[in-house]
Amino acid sequence: MSIKLINIGFGNIVSANRIISIVSPESAPIKRIIQEARDKGILIDATYGRRTRAVIITDSDHVILSAIQPETVAQRLSNKEDISDEG
Template sequence: MQLINIGFGNMVSSARVIAIVSPESAPIKRIIQEAKDKGTLIDATYGRRTRAVLIMDSDHVVLSAVAPETVGGRAAVDEEDDDNV
């Protein structure tokens, strides 16, 4: 199982991530609010500004203070490491 660092020592399974998106648009804000209402929101920002939203296959929504490009880049590096083993 490969883990992606989403900031502050928090990690998620790369196999469970469906999408990594920016929190700016209204539909994403709606997804965040719905997850909060359902109790499936995981806030890993440590009080900082949300810069990336990870949508998981388990219907959980994870908030990260790391930029989406950075999280995606870390996921790509993990996949490269798998290919080299």
């Protein structure tokens, strides 16, 4: 089984196998998910102080904030050129 890693900006990498969804942070339900994750201590802020443009939800219920567009993350997820570990 190979592990596929996705760059989510600024050198931060997430395992593609763990991603459930990639969404925009604009809606009220997503803002509520972000606040609840912050309160539980399962929020990972990978924006480096920039505006949040994508919210990545993982199968471990962690919520990851990224400063790149959801479309860009999805495109990197589907590309074969991303960092991967064959072993």
